[in-house]
């Protein structure tokens with residue numbers, strides 16, 4: 164066995180083998196994989212081997228498309244068979260909401276180049292004749308769906324990796340991973356120790372145990388899962404061609420042909436977590452005992468949907484565990500706070516996602532960044548607040564909702580409330596309807612009177628419409644207040660702070676008492692942050708950005724930190740309020756002896772507000788005259804009472820995130836992870852206007868940004884007014900220009916102030932004119948859209 168290797172991948176399931184292959188594919192051959200038993204000794208061997216592209220997250224869907232297309236390549240490289248059955252698959256919709264979801268997915272696929280198709284019940288009956296189409300409104304057909312041989316595919320990845328120079332040691336259990344002071348790792352196995360630069364945890368069912376060896380907690384949990392293989396069925400073996408897959412979300416089942424019969428699996432409500440206190444090391448090639456009790460209702464439903472099943476005998480039951488993260492997406496990338504420790508875990512659909520996970524991880528490690536935004540699967544999307552007590556109920560919820568409709572405005576209830584600010588009970592008593600961001604309760608809007616305390620999940624306008632309108636108008640016409648708790652906040656101090664910020668941020672770093680807006684770029688010039696930088700003193704700065712990206716941003720800061728600079732995440736140690744609207748100054752004047760009138764736009768000033776020492780910034784994300792007032796959480800309630808009491812005679816109104824998102828549309832303000840994400844550049848999204856091209860210090864991403872400035876960007880962000888009825892743009896809807904799909908929406912919504920439906924979209928530069936007219940496809944319907952160039956003031 165080698166004792167030195169550039170990378171050690173722990174775990175020889177489909178994911179570990181894919182990572183190993185992709186490392187070699189991208190040029191690293193000094194890489195090895197350690198497997199405690201034989202390859203495929205975790206979840207992999209008992210998988211049903213199904214694959215599909217459908218995923219609510221567009222980037223995940225694209226990576227699933229990559230994974231599926233990769234299998235042919237693997238077969239060609241290795242001469243091995245992956246046992247591919249490209250039979251296609253149809254997802255059924257038995258109510259309008261499910262059908263809406265499929266229509267929305269189909270619309271996204273148009274721009275992604277995926278050849279899916281909406282099919283009628285009659286077409287479903289032809290494509291998948293075992294389906295009883297009674298009550299079915301339609302379906303989404305995907306020709307890429309299919310299944311494969313899980314072991315064959317894993318061994319093909321392994322062979323391809325070996326052909327690229329990788330080594331694989333089986334029967335080699337890793338028992339310790341110890342980091343040296345220089346950041347490299349000793350991977351201790353039962354057969355000796357390997358010194359390595361990078362460790363990849365691909366431990367699958369044992370990922371938690373492997374992570375704990377490095378002092379890491381990964382939020383994932385194994386769940387039991389069961390599928391049934393039937394005896395021969397004449398309606399199946401009598402066919403000329405293989406029966407396609409059928410996903411029946413109403414019955415929480417997936418069905419496909421297996422030999423001369425069928426195979427059907429369930430995501431049952433009476434699901435069960437497995438190995439709550441840890442995965443036993445002696446678990447391997449055994450299955451869990453059959454358990455029909457927990458799937459009785461599912462089977463009964465399946466008999467109605469697929470009547471041939473009722474007569475078919477059961478040939479085999481496969482009941483095994485596999486892991487899920489709280490949101491069902493994989494946990495991939497560099498683990499924050501652990502240099503050169505990588506996660507390739509929580510992959511619940513290894514045969515749809517394994518290839519994409521391997522590719523992203525290899526790019527990240529070798530090239531420093533991935534080719535597309537990986538936030539949906541980035542291990543950093545969970546912060547250090549995460550723990551097993553949260554993970555377990557969330558994983559159960561995710562399993563149960565696997566086949567449920569996911570709505571854009573949906574707030575999932577499990578494990579909440581978890582993290583709250585001192586304002587929680589005050590706002591709750593005022594009618595707050597809550598959402599959760601990065602584990603923190605955030606007000607979406609305030610219900611009044613008889614209005615329900617629950618927003619109806621919908622693809623169309625919800626019951627929050629009137630409340631949102633009220634709050635928007637409260638801000639625009641008078642003054643509104645909300646919390647500033649859900650900003651990520653960082654304190655940057657030290658002699659080298661200014662120079663470091665000049666290097667890490669593309670924009671200008673302000674003088675004392677001022678703030679500036681700036682993007683943070685990756686070396687390839689892509690957006691990895693959208694920040695406000697406030698200068699509090701010669702060597703002291705406060706940064707604000709997205710609350711949900713704290714671990715993502717801290718990981719980047721840590722990676723690029725310089726001597727003489729300290730960066731602290733103070734997101735939860737610094738809270739406060741935003742007041743915005745034409746009467747915001749008048750309100751602030753009532754509670755301070757300072758003179759807010761003397762604050763210019765983008766000024767920053769320490770100020771005693773009421774009896775609380777605050778930091779006040781004259782800026783507002785609603786685009787109105789406004790102030791962000793930051794304080795210590797222990798003072799927040801006192802600050803609230805003073806502002807609220809002073810604001811009552813003026814008609815001060817609290818507002819939530821729904822109103823904030825509507826208000827920003829009026830001003831054409833982009834939003835992090837919608838318009839501004841690692842998929843896009845500063846020039847594409849207009850953030851290049853904040854780049855300080857002439858500053859002396861070379862900032863990260865400058866060369867790429869300069870190149871784009873010289874050559875121009877292929878696409879640009881534009882704003883449309885859309886003639887919709889009851890549904891607005893969410894994201895990724897295709898933009899049709901002259902009958903062709905030319906662009907896609909980044910976000911949108913209803914502007915309650917302008918009373919217009921607004922969409923922001925990326926469109927090729929050559930199509931853009933001031934009077935550009937287009938059509939935007941929302942839920943399967945085309946709506947005319949006109950470009951607007953002036954924000955609603």
Ligand SMILES: Cc1cc2nc3c(=O)[nH]c(=O)nc-3n(C[C@H](O)[C@H](O)[C@H](O)COP(=O)(O)OP(=O)(O)OC[C@H]3O[C@@H](n4cnc5c(N)ncnc54)[C@H](O)[C@@H]3O)c2cc1C
Nearest residue numbers: 174176178199205206207211212213337367368512513514
């Ligand atoms: C019943 C069932 C049906 C499924 N059907 C499908 C399907 O149709 N389609 C689909 O895409 N997915 C399906 N899955 C999920 C799929 O099995 C997983 O997504 C996939 O197998 C995960 O692979 P992995 O490599 O991450 O983990 P695993 O397969 O668990 O592999 C982890 C490997 O790491 C090794 N290991 C762990 N610790 C150590 C250590 N300390 N030292 C050395 N080696 C170690 C283990 O021995 C193991 O081989 C199904 C799962 C189940 C249970």
